[in-house]
Amino acid sequence: MRRSTRFLVATAAVAVLVAGVSGCSAAKPAKADKVNLSILTFQTSAVTPAFWNSNIKATLKSLPGVTVKQILNPSLDRDTYAKTLEASGQFPDLQVSLTPADYTAAGLLKPYSKSFLKETFLFPDGQADAKGNTYLPPVGGQALPWIYYNKAIFKKDGLTVPTTYSQLVADIKKLKSADPSITPIEYDGADSWAAEFPLTAILSADVMSKNPNWVRDRYKDKVKFSDSDVVKAVQKQSDLIKMGAYSPTALSTGLVDADNDMIGGKAAMFMMGSWFSGSGYLTAAQAAGFGVFTFPTDSGKKVLPFSASGSLSVSAKSKNSATAMKFAEAWSGSPGPLKDLVTGDGDIPLLKKVSLKQLGASVYPLFTQGYNFVFDNSVQKVAPIGDAGGQDALPPAVNTAFSALAQSLFTNSDVKGQLASLDNVWKTSAATQ
Numbered sequence: 001m002r003r004s005t006r007f008l009v010a011t012a013a014v015a016v017l018v019a020g021v022s023g024c025s026a027a028k029p030a031k032a033d034k035v036n037l038s039i040l041t042f043q044t045s046a047v048t049p050a051f052w053n054s055n056i057k058a059t060l061k062s063l064p065g066v067t068v069k070q071i072l073n074p075s076l077d078r079d080t081y082a083k084t085l086e087a088s089g090q091f092p093d094l095q096v097s098l099t100p101a102d103y104t105a106a107g108l109l110k111p112y113s114k115s116f117l118k119e120t121f122l123f124p125d126g127q128a129d130a131k132g133n134t135y136l137p138p139v140g141g142q143a144l145p146w147i148y149y150n151k152a153i154f155k156k157d158g159l160t161v162p163t164t165y166s167q168l169v170a171d172i173k174k175l176k177s178a179d180p181s182i183t184p185i186e187y188d189g190a191d192s193w194a195a196e197f198p199l200t201a202i203l204s205a206d207v208m209s210k211n212p213n214w215v216r217d218r219y220k221d222k223v224k225f226s227d228s229d230v231v232k233a234v235q236k237q238s239d240l241i242k243m244g245a246y247s248p249t250a251l252s253t254g255l256v257d258a259d260n261d262m263i264g265g266k267a268a269m270f271m272m273g274s275w276f277s278g279s280g281y282l283t284a285a286q287a288a289g290f291g292v293f294t295f296p297t298d299s300g301k302k303v304l305p306f307s308a309s310g311s312l313s314v315s316a317k318s319k320n321s322a323t324a325m326k327f328a329e330a331w332s333g334s335p336g337p338l339k340d341l342v343t344g345d346g347d348i349p350l351l352k353k354v355s356l357k358q359l360g361a362s363v364y365p366l367f368t369q370g371y372n373f374v375f376d377n378s379v380q381k382v383a384p385i386g387d388a389g390g391q392d393a394l395p396p397a398v399n400t401a402f403s404a405l406a407q408s409l410f411t412n413s414d415v416k417g418q419l420a421s422l423d424n425v426w427k428t429s430a431a432t433q
Helices: 015-022 049-060 080-087 114-120 150-158 165-178 195-208 214-219 228-242 253-264 284-288 320-332 337-343 365-374 395-408 414-426
Strands: 035-041 068-070 093-094 140-143 146-150 181-186 266-270 290-293 303-309 312-315 380-382
Touching: 035 080, 049 068, 049 266, 049 320, 068 320, 093 320, 140 337, 140 365, 146 150, 146 365, 165 181, 181 253, 195 228, 195 266, 195 303, 195 395, 195 414, 228 414, 253 266, 284 290, 284 365, 284 414, 290 365, 303 365, 312 320, 395 414
Parallel strands: 035 068, 035 093, 181 266, 303 380
Antiparallel strands: 093 312, 140 303, 146 266, 146 290
């Protein structure tokens, strides 16, 4: 659930929304023997109304007298509508997959207890901010991204799974020569959150691998986007664009079309999050035709941009915040919601006392291949720049500019100048952690 801007919200949003607003925390305090909570949710092909209804019902079994009203986010943007509700005094008691840094400065979210986090999760500090507070428990994780490849195309055109960047370039050139009808790397360039994935992958491989604390050092002004190592890394993306690694229509291609292009055999590779390996996106037969690899480094060292992903945040302004936190802890510590997310949405489970096998989730070998990267000590895990939480999250204004940079590289080859502009955004941004 880490990257909820990718989610496709159902058209029934408005109807559910109207019914749900009445349950917001701005209402009069509930009676002691009956507590009404509101929760801001989303829907996708993997995270359906049945998912929310069944898991909310199961969680409420441990909370007699509590009811929960859903408010469905009508947008692909997980934060904009939440901020609209907050501005009108209707901020829900519980929210799913918000960006904590956008709310904590105003004291809108309640942190989870450190004892609960330590007892429950493999990476208890995976979403902790600079002050050590966690507002989204690290229930699961996402690779953001890894690279999916079409086995049949690779075999047909004599490509090898690249372990170095030079091999990736050679594969792209060979494919363009052997089969120009195939797009080397499929790209959702229309959605800013997905457009940044190549930059995230490249910077993870070339910059974050050498300095895992790069973003934290940027807050301390020890490093800059205009530094030579960052410029050199981002230049790779500019070079890939110039050599035709992506479709000429990449910037107008959205998520659904990008998914369909990859599934339909129109592309050889696809930089996308681990959710694409879930049953909500692929059938078993489709998944069997794909493999995954990490963006290749110059040396061949494997580096995985991986982020512990949170579940529910709790409103600190709620009249029933204590009960809301009990619900959030019960939900976050339960295998039920996580099992569904692992199966359908490709979440990497991070519950401390429940293994993947014990979870009982039905997963594809494709998922397992990527899952093994996470727990392979020879694969370096780093925070995915532009898509991380906690101390490694970019300020909101910088995050927006970073996504825009990914898109502008298609029309502006001045890499150094654009990265210098990104430093200026950082300098003038009022956002803090």
